Amino acid sequence: MENNNHSYTFFFTCQRGIEDELQKEINEITNSEIDSSPAFCGVKAVLSIPLAVKVLINTTMANRIYLKIDEFEFTRNSEIPEQIAKIDWNDYFNVSKSIGIKTSFGEIQSKFADQFKSPFFISQLTKDGINQYFENKNKKRITIENKNPDLKVYQFVEGITKTRFKFIIYVDFVGKNLGERGYRLPRQKAPLRETLAGYLVRKMQLQPENHFLDAMAGSGTMVMEYLIHRYNLGGQYLAILNQNLNFDFEKLSFYRKNRELPEQVKEIIKRKEKHIGKKLKEITQDNHIWANDMDPKCIRDIVQALKLSLLSPNLKTSKQDALQIRPDVNSKNYKVFYNPPYGKRIGEEEHLADLYYQIGENHKQNYPDSEFYIIAPEKEFVKKIRLKPFLKDRIFHGGLECYFYGYSIDAKT
Numbered sequence: 001m002e003n004n005n006h007s008y009t010f011f012f013t014c015q016r017g018i019e020d021e022l023q024k025e026i027n028e029i030t031n032s033e034i035d036s037s038p039a040f041c042g043v044k045a046v047l048s049i050p051l052a053v054k055v056l057i058n059t060t061m062a063n064r065i066y067l068k069i070d071e072f073e074f075t076r077n078s079e080i081p082e083q084i085a086k087i088d089w090n091d092y093f094n095v096s097k098s099i100g101i102k103t104s105f106g107e108i109q110s111k112f113a114d115q116f117k118s119p120f121f122i123s124q125l126t127k128d129g130i131n132q133y134f135e136n137k138n139k140k141r142i143t144i145e146n147k148n149p150d151l152k153v154y155q156f157v158e159g160i161t162k163t164r165f166k167f168i169i170y171v172d173f174v175g176k177n178l179g180e181r182g183y184r185l186p187r188q189k190a191p192l193r194e195t196l197a198g199y200l201v202r203k204m205q206l207q208p209e210n211h212f213l214d215a216m217a218g219s220g221t222m223v224m225e226y227l228i229h230r231y232n233l234g235g236q237y238l239a240i241l242n243q244n245l246n247f248d249f250e251k252l253s254f255y256r257k258n259r260e261l262p263e264q265v266k267e268i269i270k271r272k273e274k275h276i277g278k279k280l281k282e283i284t285q286d287n288h289i290w291a292n293d294m295d296p297k298c299i300r301d302i303v304q305a306l307k308l309s310l311l312s313p314n315l316k317t318s319k320q321d322a323l324q325i326r327p328d329v330n331s332k333n334y335k336v337f338y339n340p341p342y343g344k345r346i347g348e349e350e351h352l353a354d355l356y357y358q359i360g361e362n363h364k365q366n367y368p369d370s371e372f373y374i375i376a377p378e379k380e381f382v383k384k385i386r387l388k389p390f391l392k393d394r395i396f397h398g399g400l401e402c403y404f405y406g407y408s409i410d411a412k413t
């Protein structure tokens, strides 16, 4: 496997509903027409290792990246170990490494409950197959370690017909969740997931001249993700700055044995680091960002998180009721974002519905020629806004299906 142009199939996982945008982002990062397609909660793409690393350090929306090792069809579970033993495992790891194996069935689990009762059992069959492979080679057995393995294998079983199934086997390319950027404080209430905020920021199509106001900023996820997007820092910019780049692909045997790949990857990271360094200086001049929350603790947390993020924009903060704040320059270039509380407790729903109505009215009166974006856990809430949305989108926040709407205030109306 010394050919560096060799392409592999990758699966980039993401939140449900943002697959198309992630596909666009991957195309932008690779700057080429690549073979890619959105799937449920992810995007499949065929890439060389250097391009995949470029996506890894730059993506703001992918959660995890898996490298496909193999796929095969089978009828009975007893066929699995033999098929697994046919894979050249020496290309991926040697017997001294510990591995974890996880299996997912998706919807076939309920349809074929007898055959696919236990993911653990199927993982065991894979372990038997890998052991068979190594025993044939050098008579040693692998170590399975599910808590903190050196490498993680993920496998998915899909149905083809009533008796035939597809087994797809991946290895974790990164080893961690890419959404864990490193700026988050441990105690936070209902923050947006970073990778979902990355999507929302892209959908808001913020331009350099825009003033970005997060009127209910909470922990400040949108502010951070706005900065990452606006200055093209890449989701892993903090890992690069903190030299915390321990990604699992570096442990893969074919990567380690290759003379050129590690050098190519080093060069990609070096170039990114240079770009980030340049941008950090520009960020200090940025006075287009405003974070507001009526809870003073949130504002303290945002300032704290900005320190962790190593970004120091000329950030404006305020502790007001979102309905009381007014644009402090011509509101023409304002893009305001609202992520109100979800209000699941009794009595809160009515108050929240009124809050949505008031937000719309406030914008009509006080923000001519601006745009605002809002997340709502119920359609009823956005219906209270007496404006026609130009953006209607659905997102999945945690387990909750939410509405993400955008409105434009035309000064003439």
Ligand SMILES: C[S@@+](CC[C@H](N)C(=O)[O-])C[C@H]1O[C@@H](n2cnc3c(N)ncnc32)[C@H](O)[C@@H]1O
Pocket: 189, 190, 191, 192, 193, 215, 216, 217, 218, 219, 220, 221, 222, 292, 293, 294, 295, 298, 320, 321, 322, 323, 339, 340, 341, 342
């Ligand atoms: C769902 S959280 C926002 C989470 C945030 N997007 C994040 O990623 O951390 C809602 C926030 O709205 C704030 N809030 C609620 N009502 C408000 C109001 N009328 N004006 C300003 N902030 C408000 C709360 O203090 C809370 O921090």
